[in-house]
Amino acid sequence: MTLAVLTELRGELRLDEPLASHTTWRVGGPARRFYRPADAEDLSRFLSQLDPEEPLLWLGLGSNVLIDDRGFAGTVIHTQGCLAALERRGETGIHAEAGTACAKLARFAARLDLVGVEFLAGIPGTMGGALAMNAGAWGGETWPHVARVRTIDRWGRIRERGPEAFSVGYRQVEGPEGEWFLDVDLELTPGDGAAAMARIRELLERRAATQPTGLPSCGSVFRNPPGDHAARLIESHGLKGYRIGGAQVSDKHANFIINTGGATSSDIACLIAHVQDAVESRTGIRLVPEVRRVAGDSA
Numbered sequence: 001m002t003l004a005v006l007t008e009l010r011g012e013l014r015l016d017e018p019l020a021s022h023t024t025w026r027v028g029g030p031a032r033r034f035y036r037p038a039d040a041e042d043l044s045r046f047l048s049q050l051d052p053e054e055p056l057l058w059l060g061l062g063s064n065v066l067i068d069d070r071g072f073a074g075t076v077i078h079t080q081g082c083l084a085a086l087e088r089r090g091e092t093g094i095h096a097e098a099g100t101a102c103a104k105l106a107r108f109a110a111r112l113d114l115v116g117v118e119f120l121a122g123i124p125g126t127m128g129g130a131l132a133m134n135a136g137a138w139g140g141e142t143w144p145h146v147a148r149v150r151t152i153d154r155w156g157r158i159r160e161r162g163p164e165a166f167s168v169g170y171r172q173v174e175g176p177e178g179e180w181f182l183d184v185d186l187e188l189t190p191g192d193g194a195a196a197m198a199r200i201r202e203l204l205e206r207r208a209a210t211q212p213t214g215l216p217s218c219g220s221v222f223r224n225p226p227g228d229h230a231a232r233l234i235e236s237h238g239l240k241g242y243r244i245g246g247a248q249v250s251d252k253h254a255n256f257i258i259n260t261g262g263a264t265s266s267d268i269a270c271l272i273a274h275v276q277d278a279v280e281s282r283t284g285i286r287l288v289p290e291v292r293r294v295a296g297d298s299a
């Protein structure tokens with residue numbers, strides 16, 4: 001792609017942008033190109049001008065990605081804090097663009113006396129990331145509340161799709177190839193907003209009591225295996241506090257890996273592999289990462 005062909009853009013294009021400052025693990029090398037769109041139309045125009053071979057990476061808050069120390073040899077589309085329109089639609093609907101913070105949406109819903117998405121308040125991330133991961137906590141998940149989404153493909157074409165176009169499971173979403181989430185319409189239940197706000201506070205307290213929320217992490221590193229908890233398996237193998245370089249299995253929650261300061265992506269990747277090997281050698285269970293690895297040269 002030659003930069004000269006990009007015309008009439010209103011967003012912000014950065015070159016060699018360090019991705020460590022756009023991930024909650026605070027690791028990851030530079031992105032060759034990093035684009036913050038002004039709005040959906042601007043994003044569509046940007047994508048329509050890209051080389052079809054250009055590797056693309058969609059990034060929200062970066063709270064579930066492990067980006068290679070060598071960075072990303074392609075273009076990052078950064079939605080967090082831009083593409084962040086949030087509004088009521090009808091009596092029980094909420095429309096949110098992909099870059100809207102989950103925490104913001106949870107409180108917005110409660111203020112409208114709409115209930116069911118309180119669990120989103122403690123999930124650091126964007127609605128785009130929540131749709132891609134089917135983010136969930138405390139018995140709630142993202143997709144049961146989705147009425148429709150709009151997607152955008154690498155040529156900038158926008159489509160509206162219903163939930164039936166996606167196969168959704170525990171921390172897993174599969175949909176039409178080569179489309180990313182632009183925005184979502186949620187359909188919520190009318191209820192008691194004050195009670196929803198109280199539940200948000202209660203869930204945040206529970207989370208602070210059980211998870212190392214103030215330290216750089218990506219939340220749970222592994223999915224829970226059927227009928228068990230990854231944290232229990234990791235703790236029972238004496239791995240709490242185990243470290244490689246600057247990466248450490250949290251003493252507070254065994255399924256969290258903390259960047260204690262100065263960790264590299266490679267330290268974290270080595271620790272993930274060590275935990276997998278240790279647990280598998282004694283139980284036969286190979287833990288499956290929930291976090292998504294981004295290699296230096298792929299999307």
Ligand SMILES: Cc1cc2nc3c(=O)[nH]c(=O)nc-3n(C[C@H](O)[C@H](O)[C@H](O)COP(=O)(O)OP(=O)(O)OC[C@H]3O[C@@H](n4cnc5c(N)ncnc54)[C@H](O)[C@@H]3O)c2cc1C
Pocket residue numbers: 024057058059060061062063064065079098122123124125126127128129130131132133134135136137179180181182211212213217218219220292
């Ligand atoms: C302290 C902490 C607590 C956490 N607790 C929870 C929890 O309770 N429950 C839970 O489910 N998760 C939890 N997480 C993990 C993480 O917050 C969620 O997975 C969140 O949904 C990721 O959102 P994001 O915007 O940061 O996505 P990113 O990390 O930026 O991206 C995640 C994946 O989604 C893709 N993606 C991002 N935006 C889009 C888009 N618009 N369209 C298509 N694909 C896209 C990315 O390419 C990437 O593959 C926690 C993380 C931390 C750090």
Ligand SMILES: NC(=O)C1=CN([C@@H]2O[C@H](COP(=O)(O)OP(=O)(O)OC[C@H]3O[C@@H](n4cnc5c(N)ncnc54)[C@H](OP(=O)(O)O)[C@@H]3O)[C@@H](O)[C@H]2O)C=CC1
Pocket residue numbers: 024061101102103104105107121122123124125126204213214215217
């Ligand atoms: N960001 C990170 O690196 C990490 C965050 N966390 C925790 O995850 C949760 C969500 O984090 P994140 O996604 O970064 O979102 P933020 O905490 O930045 O919140 C996003 C938006 O939600 C609204 N909001 C948040 N808290 C309140 C509040 N108490 N009252 C009213 N509105 C609020 C604000 O909207 P407005 O713009 O209208 O003020 C804010 O800009 C928080 O509990 C945070 O502590 C945990 C680990 C890492």
Ligand SMILES: C=C(O[C@H]1[C@H](O)[C@@H](CO)O[C@H](OP(=O)(O)OP(=O)(O)OC[C@H]2O[C@@H](n3ccc(=O)[nH]c3=O)[C@H](O)[C@@H]2O)[C@@H]1NC(C)=O)C(=O)O
Pocket residue numbers: 136137138139210218219220221222223224229230231232233235251252253254255290
């Ligand atoms: C943080 C994430 O999501 C979290 C989500 O916040 C919480 C709350 O609903 O439930 C899941 O954690 P989790 O299964 O570890 O839940 P917790 O309640 O913390 O722990 C479950 C059980 O694991 C055991 N446990 C937990 C922590 C620990 O250090 N050691 C341990 O043995 C305990 O028996 C505990 O009862 C999600 N993780 C996954 C992989 O499903 C994330 O996905 O990033």
